[in-house]
Amino acid sequence: MIPIKTVLVIFGGVSSEHDVSLVSASSVIENIPKDKYSVLSLGITKDGRWLFYTGEPDKLPDGRWLEDEALLTPAVFSPDSVSGGLILLENGTARPIKVDAVFPVLHGKNGEDGTMQGLLELSGVPFVGCPTLASALCMDKAVANAVADAHNITQAKWLGFTKYEYTKNANALLNNAVAKLGLPIFVKPANTGSSVGVSKAKTAQELVTAVELAFNFDKKVVLEEAVDGMEVECAVLGNDETLASVPGEVVPCHEFYDYDAKYITGTSQLYIPARLTEEKLKEVQNRAAEVYKALDCRGLARVDFFVRKNDGAVLLNEVNTIPGFTSISMYPKMFEASGIPYPELLDRLIQLAFLANENS
Numbered sequence: 001m002i003p004i005k006t007v008l009v010i011f012g013g014v015s016s017e018h019d020v021s022l023v024s025a026s027s028v029i030e031n032i033p034k035d036k037y038s039v040l041s042l043g044i045t046k047d048g049r050w051l052f053y054t055g056e057p058d059k060l061p062d063g064r065w066l067e068d069e070a071l072l073t074p075a076v077f078s079p080d081s082v083s084g085g086l087i088l089l090e091n092g093t094a095r096p097i098k099v100d101a102v103f104p105v106l107h108g109k110n111g112e113d114g115t116m117q118g119l120l121e122l123s124g125v126p127f128v129g130c131p132t133l134a135s136a137l138c139m140d141k142a143v144a145n146a147v148a149d150a151h152n153i154t155q156a157k158w159l160g161f162t163k164y165e166y167t168k169n170a171n172a173l174l175n176n177a178v179a180k181l182g183l184p185i186f187v188k189p190a191n192t193g194s195s196v197g198v199s200k201a202k203t204a205q206e207l208v209t210a211v212e213l214a215f216n217f218d219k220k221v222v223l224e225e226a227v228d229g230m231e232v233e234c235a236v237l238g239n240d241e242t243l244a245s246v247p248g249e250v251v252p253c254h255e256f257y258d259y260d261a262k263y264i265t266g267t268s269q270l271y272i273p274a275r276l277t278e279e280k281l282k283e284v285q286n287r288a289a290e291v292y293k294a295l296d297c298r299g300l301a302r303v304d305f306f307v308r309k310n311d312g313a314v315l316l317n318e319v320n321t322i323p324g325f326t327s328i329s330m331y332p333k334m335f336e337a338s339g340i341p342y343p344e345l346l347d348r349l350i351q352l353a354f355l356a357n358e359n360s
């Protein structure tokens with residue numbers, strides 16, 4: 001018999017994607033194979049409290065996990081690599097609990113962006129997913145685009161600027177953007193996810209509104225030429241050796257894949273495999289593996305592309321290092337279509353965490 005390992009799932013977080021994390025984590029906790037792992041969970045509230053949670057995972061999505069105090073104990077994750085790990089703070093005492101691995105199921109800021117990964121690296125505890133560098137650079141769309149350019153990865157024309165620069169010279173920046181990118185232009189905060197603060201500006205006037213909206217979420221924005229094409233995603237798994245899934249396609253029910261189209265309206269369509277030729281599907285898989293390597297990813301990432309309508313060019317959109325993880329999310333679904341069922345996928349991800357730790 002293989003000894004059971006303890007895996008700590010961390011969920012929630014101080015992020016605009018807190019609620020999405022609750023749904024993802026509930027699925028992850030339910031589907032981790034219990035014959036190999038015992039699962040513990042640590043929730044981070046929207047205002048940043050860390051609570052060890054001993055209740056059922058189905059209470060996560062609607063926030064009921066916070067209702068019963070008896071199931072919650074204040075806790076921290078210590079960076080001390082000798083006696084560190086999970087520490088419960090009970091009645092004025094600190095009680096360490098040994099965990100063999102951590103599975104951060106946190107989306108966006110303060111979880112997917114390298115901050116949590118830095119803490120986990122210091123602790124020396126193996127953890128699922130990308131290390132600090134890849135997490136941080138994939139989170140920042142301006143930095144990720146610049147690194148992709150340095151690797152000659154094809155993507156939409158883009159530029160970025162800060163709120164400070166905009167305050168000094170708004171007109172010149174906007175005129176330059178229209179001259180360089182044309183219209184429409186996609187405007188995004190550099191560091192959000194789930195389409196929060198993203199808009200499509202069709203006129204110079206809409207561009208001003210879009211940029212100002214994006215600055216509500218971040219002090220840096222990214223502007224991109226609008227690509228007219230199909231949205232294609234590819235799930236990648238692995239450390240040095242990688243496996244790219246069958247690519248999938250998203251057909252947003254709105255003009256673009258905004259927050260509502262992702263989570264509220266629910267009528268966006270998903271096709272797995274994407275409706276492309278075998279040759280194009282293969283090209284997307286190869287490109288996804290290249291991007292994964294160029295951005296120094298490990299464990300997992302979902303690499304999103306556009307396949308341009310007029311010439312079939314495969315353009316990188318973005319890399320998500322902790323993509324949506326419910327059983328109906330694209331990442332698990334694309335691997336399911338590639339022959340790896342969800343519980344086995346979770347097992348592989350945890351094993352990759354152990355492997356990365358042995359080799360570090």
Ligand SMILES: Nc1ncnc2c1ncn2[C@@H]1O[C@H](COP(=O)(O)OP(=O)(O)O)[C@@H](O)[C@H]1O
Nearest residue numbers: 156186192193194195196224225226227256257
């Ligand atoms: N350059 C672009 N051309 C066309 N559509 C875009 C472009 N950039 C973003 N979009 C649309 O906006 C959505 C969200 O943008 P994305 O960069 O993926 O941000 P997020 O990290 O919030 O998912 C995409 O899924 C797509 O529908």
Ligand SMILES: [Mg+2]
Nearest residue numbers: 194195304318
């Ligand atoms: Mg996206």
